[in-house]
Amino acid sequence: xxSVAVIGLGKTPFGAFPDRDLRSLAVxxxxxxxxxxxxxxxxxxxxxxxxxxxxxxxxxxxLGPYVSSALGIRGVPSTRIxxxxxxxxxxxxxxxxxxxxxxxxxxxxxxxxxxxxxxTARTSEILAAAGDCAGEMxxxxxxxxxxxxxxxxxxxxxxxxxxxxxAVAVKNHANGALNPDAHMRKAITMDQALAGKxxxxxxxxxxxxLISDGAAAVILAPLERAREFTSKPVRVxxxxxxxxxVALDQKDDITTFPAVRRAAEKAYRMxxxxxxxxxxxxxxxxxxxxxxxxxxxxxxxxxxxxxxxxFEGCTARTGPRPINTSGGLKAKGHPVGATGVAQxxxxxxxxxxxxxxxxxxxxxxxLAQNLGGSGATCVVSILGEA
Amino acid sequence: xxSVAVIGLGKTPFGAFPDRDLRSLAVxxxxxxxxxxxxxxxxxxxxxxxxxxxxxxxxxxxLGPYVSSALGIRGVPSTRIxxxxxxxxxxxxxxxxxxxxxxxxxxxxxxxxxxxxxxTARTSEILAAAGDCAGEMxxxxxxxxxxxxxxxxxxxxxxxxxxxxxAVAVKNHANGALNPDAHMRKAITMDQALAGKxxxxxxxxxxxxLISDGAAAVILAPLERAREFTSKPVRVxxxxxxxxxVALDQKDDITTFPAVRRAAEKAYRMxxxxxxxxxxxxxxxxxxxxxxxxxxxxxxxxxxxxxxxxFEGCTARTGPRPINTSGGLKAKGHPVGATGVAQxxxxxxxxxxxxxxxxxxxxxxxLAQNLGGSGATCVVSILGEA
Numbered sequence: 001x002x003s004v005a006v007i008g009l010g011k012t013p014f015g016a017f018p019d020r021d022l023r024s025l026a027v028x029x030x031x032x033x034x035x036x037x038x039x040x041x042x043x044x045x046x047x048x049x050x051x052x053x054x055x056x057x058x059x060x061x062x063l064g065p066y067v068s069s070a071l072g073i074r075g076v077p078s079t080r081i082x083x084x085x086x087x088x089x090x091x092x093x094x095x096x097x098x099x100x101x102x103x104x105x106x107x108x109x110x111x112x113x114x115x116x117x118x119x120t121a122r123t124s125e126i127l128a129a130a131g132d133c134a135g136e137m138x139x140x141x142x143x144x145x146x147x148x149x150x151x152x153x154x155x156x157x158x159x160x161x162x163x164x165x166x167a168v169a170v171k172n173h174a175n176g177a178l179n180p181d182a183h184m185r186k187a188i189t190m191d192q193a194l195a196g197k198x199x200x201x202x203x204x205x206x207x208x209x210l211i212s213d214g215a216a217a218v219i220l221a222p223l224e225r226a227r228e229f230t231s232k233p234v235r236v237x238x239x240x241x242x243x244x245x246v247a248l249d250q251k252d253d254i255t256t257f258p259a260v261r262r263a264a265e266k267a268y269r270m271x272x273x274x275x276x277x278x279x280x281x282x283x284x285x286x287x288x289x290x291x292x293x294x295x296x297x298x299x300x301x302x303x304x305x306x307x308x309x310x311f312e313g314c315t316a317r318t319g320p321r322p323i324n325t326s327g328g329l330k331a332k333g334h335p336v337g338a339t340g341v342a343q344x345x346x347x348x349x350x351x352x353x354x355x356x357x358x359x360x361x362x363x364x365x366x367l368a369q370n371l372g373g374s375g376a377t378c379v380v381s382i383l384g385e386a
Numbered sequence: 387x388x389s390v391a392v393i394g395l396g397k398t399p400f401g402a403f404p405d406r407d408l409r410s411l412a413v414x415x416x417x418x419x420x421x422x423x424x425x426x427x428x429x430x431x432x433x434x435x436x437x438x439x440x441x442x443x444x445x446x447x448x449l450g451p452y453v454s455s456a457l458g459i460r461g462v463p464s465t466r467i468x469x470x471x472x473x474x475x476x477x478x479x480x481x482x483x484x485x486x487x488x489x490x491x492x493x494x495x496x497x498x499x500x501x502x503x504x505x506t507a508r509t510s511e512i513l514a515a516a517g518d519c520a521g522e523m524x525x526x527x528x529x530x531x532x533x534x535x536x537x538x539x540x541x542x543x544x545x546x547x548x549x550x551x552x553a554v555a556v557k558n559h560a561n562g563a564l565n566p567d568a569h570m571r572k573a574i575t576m577d578q579a580l581a582g583k584x585x586x587x588x589x590x591x592x593x594x595x596l597i598s599d600g601a602a603a604v605i606l607a608p609l610e611r612a613r614e615f616t617s618k619p620v621r622v623x624x625x626x627x628x629x630x631x632v633a634l635d636q637k638d639d640i641t642t643f644p645a646v647r648r649a650a651e652k653a654y655r656m657x658x659x660x661x662x663x664x665x666x667x668x669x670x671x672x673x674x675x676x677x678x679x680x681x682x683x684x685x686x687x688x689x690x691x692x693x694x695x696x697f698e699g700c701t702a703r704t705g706p707r708p709i710n711t712s713g714g715l716k717a718k719g720h721p722v723g724a725t726g727v728a729q730x731x732x733x734x735x736x737x738x739x740x741x742x743x744x745x746x747x748x749x750x751x752x753l754a755q756n757l758g759g760s761g762a763t764c765v766v767s768i769l770g771e772a
Contacts, residue, residue, distance in 0.1 A: 001489075021520070047629075055442050061515035062470040065629040065762035069636070075648050078629035078763070079476050080468045084448040090465050094480065101487030103387075129447035134407070243433075243451040243464035250455070262461050376451035377464070 001100040003223035005233035005386050008037020009345045013181040014214035014333030022051075022058050022114040025215040026067040029338075030110050033217035034071070037229045041072035044219070045104040048095045049080045050088025050111035051337035056126040058114050067110060082337075084130035085286060086241075087111065089340025089370025089379030092218065093241045096381075099220045100236075111341035112215035123211055127336075130373040132247035144208060144287070146248050146374045148200035151289035154255045155202065157304060160292065162202055164307030166193035168288035169206040171316055172324050176331025178357040183212045183333030207288040212333030216342035226386060234348040237365075238271030238382040240264075246376040255304075257375035260297040264369075267380040268299075275299030278382070279362040280321060280350060282343040284371035285328040291315075294369055295323065298380070317360060325350060325358045340370035340379060347383045387486040389609035391619035391772050394423020395731045399567040400600035400719030408437075408444050408500040411601040412453040415724075416496050419603035420457070423615045427458035430605070431490040434481045435466045436474025436497035437723035442512040444500050453496060468723075470516035471672060472627075473497065475726025475756025475765030478604065479627045482767075485606045486622075497727035498601035509597055513722075516759040518633035530594060530673070532634050532760045534586035537675035540641045541588065543690060546678065548588055550693030552579035554674040555592040557702055558710050562717025564743040569598045569719030593674040598719030602728035612772060620734040623751075624657030624768040626650075632762040641690075643761035646683035650755075653766040654685075661685030664768070665748040666707060666736060668729040670757035671714040677701075680755055681709065684766070703746060711736060711744045726756035726765060733769045 010032025012025050026049070034041060047068040055061040064078035083090040088111025095107040115123060128137045131146065154160045170193050176182040188206065196204035219229075226233035242262040248254055268274055275298055283298075285291035292306035300321060301309035309315065315323035326332045326346040329339060347366040349355045355363075368381045396418025398411050412435070420427060433454040441447040450464035469476040474497025481493040501509060514523045517532065540546045556579050562568040574592065582590035605615075612619035628648040634640055654660055661684055669684075671677035678692035686707060687695035695701065701709035712718045712732040715725060733752040735741045741749075754767045 053441060053447060055439060055512075055515050056447075058519075059515055060519045061439060061442075061468065062517070062632055062759050062762060064469060065758075066518070066632045068629060069631045069762070074630060075628055075644070077476075077479070077627035079480065079627070082447065082466045082468055083450055090463075093463070094465065097484065097487070097489055101483070101489050103483055103487050126441075129441050129445055131448070132452070133444075133446045241463035241465070242461055243454060244460060245455045246448055246452045258461070372451075373448050376448060376455070 002102060004096050004099045004220055004236045005223045005226035006218050006348050007221045007226050007229040007233055008033045008039060008219040009348055010036050011181055011216040011342060011345050012214050014183040014212045014335055016116040017213045020213060022054055022060060022112055023067060023070055025114060025213060026110050026112040027070050029215035029217040030071045033219055037219045039219060039229060043106050044073045044076060044108045046076055046098055046107045047073050047078040048091040048109045050091035050340055051080055052082060052084055052087045052113055053126050057118060083377040084372035085336050086340055086370045086372030086377040086379050087337045090241055090377065092341055092344055093239055093379050095220050096236055096239050099222060105221055105225060107220045109341055110215060110217040111338040113335035113337040114213050115211050115335060116213050135247050136249060144200040144203055147287040147289055148203045150254050151202050154289060157255055160307035162194060164292065164311045165207050165288040166190055167311040168285060168291050169193040169330060172285060172328040172330040175317055175325050175358055176327025179327045179332055182327040182331050183210050184331045203287055209286045209329035209334040212335040214333060214335035214338045216338045216345050218341055218344050223386060232352040233386040234351050235384050235386040236381060237384045238267035240266035241379045244376050246373055248374050257293060257297050257378060259375055259378040260294060260369065263378045263380040264298050267382050271382040277365060278367045279365045280325065280360055281323050281367040282326060282346050283323055283369045285324060285330050286334060290371065291323065298369060317358060322360050325355065325360060343368035343370055344381060351383060351385055388488055390482050390485045390606050390622045391609045391612035392604050392734050393607045393612050393615040393619055394419045394425060394605040395734055396422050397567055397602040397728060397731050398600050400569040400598045400721055402502040403599045406599060408440055408446060408498055409453060409456055411500060411599060412496050412498040413456050415601035415603040416457045419605055423605045425605060425615060429492050430459045430462060430494045432462055432484055432493045433459050433464040434477040434495045436477035436726055437466055438468060438470055438473045438499055439512050443504060469763040470758035471722050472726055472756045472758030472763040472765050473723045476627055476763065478726055478730055479625055479765050481606050482622055482625050485608060491607055491611060493606045495727055496601060496603040497724040499721035499723040500599050501597050501721060502599050521633050522635060530586040530589055533673040533675055534589045536640050537588050540675060543641055546693035548580060550678065550697045551593050551674040552576055553697040554671060554677050555579040555716060558671060558714040558716040561703055561711050561744055562713025565713045565718055568713040568717050569596050570717045589673055595672045595715035595720040598721040600719060600721035600724045602724045602731050604727055604730050609772060618738040619772040620737050621770050621772040622767060623770045624653035626652035627765045630762050632759055634760050643679060643683050643764060645761055645764035646680060646755065649764045649766040650684050653768050657768040663751060664753045665751045666711065666746055667709050667753040668712060668732050669709055669755045671710060671716050672720060676757065684755060703744060708746050711741065711746060729754035729756055730767060737769060737771055
């Protein structure tokens with residue numbers, strides 16, 4: 001397999017944009033990305049579109065060529081991948097596969113979601129389709145209630161406290177406040193985080209990520225060709241996608257995600273690094289408890305200790321291993337199909353020393369973890385300086 | 387790139403099955419396929435699910451792990467691909483890529499769609515999402531009306547007649563009558579075909595494919611390992627996916643599909659064959675005119691001569707180049723996400739001499755052509771004896 005590099009990246013701001021449609025967001029991110037990688041559309045040899053629920057949110061399907069043709073990319077394979085909230089992480093994995101295996105040299109990935117045109121009730125229903133609709137969702141669950149059960153069990157097993165969850169929210173809001181592209185640029189206090197409106201006990205409003213519109217894009221190329229396009233290539237050192245049951249009730253233990261552990265193990269092995277080598281990460285904080293569990297499953301914190309690990313500041317921007325310097329899904333926003341590629345962009349921006357006010361000093365080896373549903377899909381990517 | 391073989395295949399019957407859900411259909415095809423390839427679920431290293439509109443038809447998304455975990459396939463990458471009616475053709479292409487490039491050895495592809503639980507009006511709306519909803523569909527089109535325009539223009543340009551369209555329907559119904567798994571096993575006469583209820587002038591009921599439930603599955607492996615699993619491997623000699631505009635009004639000429647021409651050209655080159663070498667084919671006859679245009683774009687008939695080519699019996703089961711011996715989408719049925727893989731199965735069954743009453747004598751080199759929307763995606767696969 002060949003070494004692969006990210007040679008271009010582009011993002012829209014994340015937020016609620018009533019006057020923007022899905023395609024215009026995807027095209028904005030794609031055009032910024034082509035410009036960033038100094039590439040014309042006809043240089044792209046293969047195109048992947050990560051999108052969770054365009055047909056349900058905006059009534060448009062067949063989104064691969066729908067977006068790529070609008071970018072001026074025609075003729076080449078153009079494929080939409082759907083893997084719930086890990087849709088564009090998975091698209092990135094398959095794009096990497098094509099370049100690493102020598103199938104294509106220049107492969108583009110765009111992730112997009114347009115969510116804010118629906119009512120909250122309809123949005124919850126659309127999101128629920130990432131879980132087991134005939135089982136856990138028919139029984140009355142929402143994603144908030146599934147992650148509330150995970151949080152409750154984590155509290156019972158390990159003594160995790162609401163203050164631990166709130167610490168994740170406070171940190172990610174602080175980071176988001178420094179990110180000009182974040183959906184919510186508002187720092188909050190621990191008292192505010194603890195006093196949020198209850199959504200699904202023990203999760204309150206500040207434990208939940210945002211419903212957002214947005215898009216993100218990257219272009220991949222063989223590392224040996226990367227400097228034809230950019231002076232700042234970012235190397236993909238390790239990557240893996242893994243799967244598990246969709247329904248939470250089929251799992252033996254809901255306080256850990258086997259798909260995350262498996263993807264991490266494979267990605268670490270490919271990169272030749274261990275968890276302790278990772279300097280910073282973008283993790284899938286769809287709910288605060290998800291970031292806590294991820295820090296454990298990735299080996300950053302010991303099992304059961306993800307809560308104190310966050311509470312003690314280990315994951316702060318100024319701490320030993322910053323997590324979600326972008327603001328994460330919690331503050332940057334979570335346009336579902338865009339999230340996986342946006343995480344790659346945010347890790348790459350740190351590595352390229354282009355993260356502005358949220359730039360961290362140790363930024364040569366970062367990780368992105370993109371989770372689908374309540375853990376049925378996970379993609380872990382490890383990026384480093386080229 | 388390594389040579390790749392189909393080592394196992396499995397299908398459900400196609401039809402309207404009110405008491406079957408999406409997952410049970412996909413699992414039935416998958417289990418038949420594993421059994422056919424003498425494989426246990428844990429031998430599968432990567433899984434692809436081709437599905438067009440599960441979220442819209444049955445309210446379930448995240449369909450990769452939703453299906454693979456029910457087949458006992460866990461841990462490995464499990465990815466859903468959506469490319470309108472070419473969803474599982476595209477899934478097959480990406481699975482082939484992984485095996486050919488040496489990323490994985492044993493890769494499974496399942497295609498599935500459960501369509502008949504919705505009203506006809508809602509089904510039309512869901513299908514319309516494969517076109518440009520904000521443009522051509524908002525203007526009042528359905529897929530039948532788009533293909534009616536293609537037929538009308540083909541008639542104007544080339545003198546194609548309604549009898550030419552009807553000849554395709556008569557042939558495919560005759561073939562479907564011999565296929566025990568076909569949705570419609572009813573031979574029709576030319577008079578019947580011409581007298582069908584008008585749907586979108588000049589297309590009548592018999593020019594339109596069926597709304598069906600069903601699933602199909604194949605497993606791929608490196609050719610050099612194929613005989614570990616089966617005595618009848620089928621070799622993938624050439625394959626390509628190509629793309630074009632989604633909206634018909636963006637195309638220069640609606641009587642030809644550039645994505646089909648491009649995919650065919652690449653697949654022929656990879657296989658080292660030309661159109662004249664292809665002995666038989668499964669083509670994407672979502673409407674009778676689509677089969678006629680495909681015979682031209684693939685080089686079987688000269689440009690504009692696809693109508694007479696069908697009318698004169700060249701594509702009959704007993705003719706020089708049989709097309710759609712399975713009955714095609716017209717009679718076998720068209721569970722959208724299953725169609726691409728079902729075509730691969732039907733070509734492979736002929737090559738393996740397992741096509742029963744519809745077996746043809748010259749069956750060593752066949753082609754499958756899977757079209758998405760009104761031509762924005764096309765996958766062409768060329769299969770032969772191993």
